[in-house]
Amino acid sequence: MHITVTVNGQTYTHDVEPRLLLVHYLRDVLRLTGTHVGCETSLCGACTVLMNGAAVKSCTVLAVQADGAEITTIEGLAKDGQLHPVQEGFWEEHGLQCGFCTPGMIMASYQLLQRNPNPSDAEIRHALEGNLCRCTGYQHIVNAVRYAAEKMRQSAPAASGT
Amino acid sequence: MFPRPFDYLRPTSVAEATRLLASHAEAKVLAGGHSLLPMMKLRLASPRVLIDIGRIPELTGIREENGMLIIGACTTHYAAESSPLLRRHCPLLAETAAAIGDVQVRNRGTIGGSLAHADPAADWPAAILAVEAQLKLVRRGAERLVPARDFFVDLLTTVMQSDELLTEIHVPVNPPRTGSAYLKVPQPASGFALTGVAAQVTLGPNNTLERVAVGITGVSSKPYRATATEQALQGQAATAEAVAQAATQATAGVEALADIHASAEYRLHLARVYTKRALLRAIERARG
Ligand SMILES: Cc1cc2nc3c(=O)[nH]c(=O)nc-3n(C[C@H](O)[C@H](O)[C@H](O)COP(=O)(O)OP(=O)(O)OC[C@H]3O[C@@H](n4cnc5c(N)ncnc54)[C@H](O)[C@@H]3O)c2cc1C
Ligand code: FES
Ligand code: FES
Numbered sequence: 001m002h003i004t005v006t007v008n009g010q011t012y013t014h015d016v017e018p019r020l021l022l023v024h025y026l027r028d029v030l031r032l033t034g035t036h037v038g039c040e041t042s043l044c045g046a047c048t049v050l051m052n053g054a055a056v057k058s059c060t061v062l063a064v065q066a067d068g069a070e071i072t073t074i075e076g077l078a079k080d081g082q083l084h085p086v087q088e089g090f091w092e093e094h095g096l097q098c099g100f101c102t103p104g105m106i107m108a109s110y111q112l113l114q115r116n117p118n119p120s121d122a123e124i125r126h127a128l129e130g131n132l133c134r135c136t137g138y139q140h141i142v143n144a145v146r147y148a149a150e151k152m153r154q155s156a157p158a159a160s161g162t
Numbered sequence: 163m164f165p166r167p168f169d170y171l172r173p174t175s176v177a178e179a180t181r182l183l184a185s186h187a188e189a190k191v192l193a194g195g196h197s198l199l200p201m202m203k204l205r206l207a208s209p210r211v212l213i214d215i216g217r218i219p220e221l222t223g224i225r226e227e228n229g230m231l232i233i234g235a236c237t238t239h240y241a242a243e244s245s246p247l248l249r250r251h252c253p254l255l256a257e258t259a260a261a262i263g264d265v266q267v268r269n270r271g272t273i274g275g276s277l278a279h280a281d282p283a284a285d286w287p288a289a290i291l292a293v294e295a296q297l298k299l300v301r302r303g304a305e306r307l308v309p310a311r312d313f314f315v316d317l318l319t320t321v322m323q324s325d326e327l328l329t330e331i332h333v334p335v336n337p338p339r340t341g342s343a344y345l346k347v348p349q350p351a352s353g354f355a356l357t358g359v360a361a362q363v364t365l366g367p368n369n370t371l372e373r374v375a376v377g378i379t380g381v382s383s384k385p386y387r388a389t390a391t392e393q394a395l396q397g398q399a400a401t402a403e404a405v406a407q408a409a410t411q412a413t414a415g416v417e418a419l420a421d422i423h424a425s426a427e428y429r430l431h432l433a434r435v436y437t438k439r440a441l442l443r444a445i446e447r448a449r450g
Contacts, residue, residue: 018170054269130264
């Protein structure tokens with residue numbers, strides 16, 4: 001089946017088998033290997049990408065279901081060589097060790113900050129329940145998201161009248 | 163890990179979807195895919211045809227009509243959790259949606275898919291029973307409304323026929339002085355309910371319990387209403403003692419599931435304790 005998908009702002013058209021998973025489309029067809037495959041069973045969140053702005057586990061979405069969608073992967077966050085604040089937060093706050101969970105963690109954190117620019121620690125942990133990390137013990141990841149939230153609030157245009 | 167090959171069809175209306183279902187005996191409906199795709203990847207299910215109902219506009223969204231909330235079957239858990247209509251008129255459903263899995267699952271999974279799948283540990287069934295929803299089932303040339311009470315048959319089994327589509331969930335708008343709560347003990351790895359209790363009460367004059375409904379999931383092979391508990395409280399004063407007493411009957415006549423995560427005894431115990439807690443919280447909320 002023919003699908004047209006916009007990934008990180010670039011539009012692609014491919015003929016794919018209906019059973020091809022979105023994560024394999026991204027990794028094997030588009031060669032965007034930043035998105036990782038961890039458990040393959042919808043549990044670990046390593047494969048998290050944004051589909052029309054919503055965080056999804058791309059091992060549990062068919063490529064044909066993404067037909068017409070806008071996908072953002074970890075490769076799409078940095079702009080002009082500048083890390084996105086969430087990426088910078090993981091760097092500055094030691095939010096990773098082996099880094100395997102990191103692309104998924106960052107995409108889930110990115111969605112959280114879109115929906116809730118000023119999350120509490122509890123809200124950060126709740127939003128990352130679908131992402132497992134075997135290294136960090138999570139505290140540094142929470143710190144990284146807090147760092148990013150602060151940085152994004154500072155650079156956002158001052159809210160008027162609220 | 164990927165599924166066996168299948169043909170993929172994507173209807174754009176309910177009429178087209180039911181026509182396709184009627185003409186493809188080996189087809190399965192694909193909604194959010196968060197129960198079906200994992201099963202297909204493990205080859206526990208291998209449908210020859212998938213009918214993707216994820217892009218049928220009639221099936222998404224929540225609206226209010228003559229005192230009823232009409233929820234499209236393809237409304238995602240996240241859309242339900244964040245719906246101002248549900249939060250105002252039937253907060254039990256928003257609270258239940260928020261308790262499902264993790265945010266990625268809630269972004270994709272749908273209320274209709276969860277109900278049709280009828281996993282005994284799913285969250286939605288408890289709430290759907292407690293609010294006395296009606297489920298609209300459509301097949302080519304016919305439709306019927308099934309009360310939630312009659313919908314679940316057994317483990318992964320409902321009254322739906324293979325050519326039927328669940329299209330809408332109808333839920334009455336809460337009357338004044340109604341309070342509700344969904345409380346759950348999640349299985350730590352998957353998030354599914356070891357026990358989930360949805361309670362909804364409406365208070366009458368002098369704080370008597372005018373209406374009491376308790377739906378319980380996770381405990382037995384199908385979700386159920388705690389009828390003995392409800393009857394013991396109906397018309398009674400909403401006191402902590404009465405609730406504690408009635409909650410001891412929340413598992414009367416129930417045969418519990420047992421697995422590596424929890425024994426039958428433990429599930430029954432959880433159901434009674436969480437029935438008490440959910441009812442107390444619902445009463446507190448009804449008082450405002
Ligand atoms: C990691 C993980 C954690 C989860 N945790 C929880 C949890 O804590 N609590 C919980 O309740 N659930 C949980 N789930 C399940 C999740 O909520 C699913 O989304 C839901 O059970 C199925 O909905 P779906 O839209 O994804 O359905 P699908 O997977 O698309 O379909 C499920 C079944 O229902 C049928 N079907 C779907 N829609 C219709 C329809 N409208 N009419 C007729 N038949 C239909 C399909 O043919 C299929 O047989 C979890 C899932 C995952 C992957
Ligand atoms: S690889 Fe998709 S959730 Fe683990
Ligand atoms: S950094 Fe190793 S899994 Fe998270």
